[in-house]
Amino acid sequence: xxxxxxxxxxxxxxxxxxxxxxxxxxxxxxxxxxxxxxxxxxxxxxxxxxxxxxxxxxxxxxxxxxxxxxx
Numbered sequence: 811x812x813x814x815x816x817x818x819x820x821x822x823x824x825x826x827x828x829x830x831x832x833x834x835x836x837x838x839x840x841x842x843x844x845x846x847x848x849x850x851x852x853x854x855x856x857x858x859x860x861x862x863x864x865x866x867x868x869x870x871x872x873x874x875x876x877x878x879x880x881x
Contacts, residue, residue, distance in 0.1 A: 822847065832846060832847070
């Protein structure tokens with residue numbers, strides 16, 4: 811890909827609350843929502859390369875705690 815070409819696009823659907831929180835984070839940090847999503851994705855990919863499938867177990871535990879109102 812040359813420097814003039816844009817990278818491929820990916821459309822992502824987020825729950826309303828996640829979209830709202832992402833928007834707030836963007837406003838607070840001065841980064842765009844796209845920049846934050848790219849950073850989060852690159853972090854997830856690096857974490858997966860370093861630790862494998864175990865990261866999903868941890869993420870699911872966090873989601874379960876969030877649903878229970880612990881987080």
